[in-house]
Amino acid sequence: MTSASISRSRPPATGEPAGAAGAASPVLGAAEFNAIAAIMQSDARIHLSEAKTTLVHSRLSRRLREHGLAEFRDYVRLVQSDAEERAAMVVALTTNHTHFFRESHHFDHFRATAMPWLQQRARSAPVRIWSAGCSSGEEVHSIAMCLLGESRQVPGWLRSADLRLLATDIAPHVVESTSRGIYSASTVEPVPASYRDAWMRKMGADYQMAAEARALVTARVLNLFDPWPMRQSYDVIFCRNVMIYFDDRAKAELEARFVELLAPGGYLYIGHSERLIGPAAARMQACGHTIYQKAAT
Numbered sequence: 001m002t003s004a005s006i007s008r009s010r011p012p013a014t015g016e017p018a019g020a021a022g023a024a025s026p027v028l029g030a031a032e033f034n035a036i037a038a039i040m041q042s043d044a045r046i047h048l049s050e051a052k053t054t055l056v057h058s059r060l061s062r063r064l065r066e067h068g069l070a071e072f073r074d075y076v077r078l079v080q081s082d083a084e085e086r087a088a089m090v091v092a093l094t095t096n097h098t099h100f101f102r103e104s105h106h107f108d109h110f111r112a113t114a115m116p117w118l119q120q121r122a123r124s125a126p127v128r129i130w131s132a133g134c135s136s137g138e139e140v141h142s143i144a145m146c147l148l149g150e151s152r153q154v155p156g157w158l159r160s161a162d163l164r165l166l167a168t169d170i171a172p173h174v175v176e177s178t179s180r181g182i183y184s185a186s187t188v189e190p191v192p193a194s195y196r197d198a199w200m201r202k203m204g205a206d207y208q209m210a211a212e213a214r215a216l217v218t219a220r221v222l223n224l225f226d227p228w229p230m231r232q233s234y235d236v237i238f239c240r241n242v243m244i245y246f247d248d249r250a251k252a253e254l255e256a257r258f259v260e261l262l263a264p265g266g267y268l269y270i271g272h273s274e275r276l277i278g279p280a281a282a283r284m285q286a287c288g289h290t291i292y293q294k295a296a297t
């Protein structure tokens with residue numbers, strides 16, 4: 001898979017990231033990198049190219065230290081025999097970058113087009129929204145604030161609706177953050193003041209999502225490639241900046257499952273650099289940049 005290795009036995013090359021070489025840095029050779037990449041592929045379907053060697057080295061060096069291991073060779077042996085550490089390694093190699101109202105055109109579309117449809121549906125049916133690959137919850141709480149609106153009053157339609165937001169991620173620590181809904185002042189900066197004033201409460205130097213927002217959200221650990229727990233169709237799915245980490249086969253498989261889960265007329269929002277491939281593309285209609293709707297039939 002790769003011929004690259006990051007070694008402690010050579011001086012850092014020009015432009016090489018700090019810490020990639022030097023006396024204290026363990027060796028990440030091609031064999032170890034390939035073994036780690038194979039686990040990521042089989043457990044999370046995350047594709048690690050050779051370009052990720054430095055990232056793997058820096059993220060896992062800490063785990064080596066925690067286990068008192070000097071060599072990646074020993075760490076690979078550990079993850080091959082210890083399921084708990086194997087899961088911890090997968091989590092350590094996920095990228096959890098996110099922010100409130102990321103890709104704001106999705107929220108403009110959600111408010112203007114999806115929400116009127118959801119309000120209509122809520123009169124006679126449960127409404128279900130999924131943030132798949134939710135990271136620390138900024139995405140699902142942005143959706144919640146759109147639904148709650150800009151005044152401190154929960155809108156009447158929402159009070160009487162059976163509406164739930166499901167937020168899932170493979171990484172337990174970010175799922176925990178989603179449940180807590182506590183964010184630093186700098187994290188909250190992208191939130192429009194009207195939403196912040198209505199649905200976030202000051203908590204020391206931080207902010208916590210108001211109880212009304214948290215009450216809408218259920219956060220769970222879920223590997224997207226495991227069986228899904230849902231027993232009913234979903235009206236809206238956000239799966240943004242998650243599929244970029246998967247290979248085409250995994251993307252096509254996942255997208256087909258999303259389309260299957262969506263109710264007719266339901267919406268799928270994907271990340272700015274992503275696109276639908278495989279059978280899902282034929283069953284969904286583009287209705288904005290990286291926004292798709294399932295045919296109403």
Ligand SMILES: C[S@@+](CC[C@H](N)C(=O)[O-])C[C@H]1O[C@@H](n2cnc3c(N)ncnc32)[C@H](O)[C@@H]1O
Pocket residue numbers: 043044045046094095096097098099102132133134135136139168169170171174222223224225239240241242245271
């Ligand atoms: C870059 S974040 C995206 C967060 C948010 N959706 C956004 O767009 O801001 C990607 C998230 O996908 C999660 N993830 C990666 N592989 C996954 C898998 N196989 N199953 C579930 N979640 C996964 C990661 O843990 C990470 O939190």
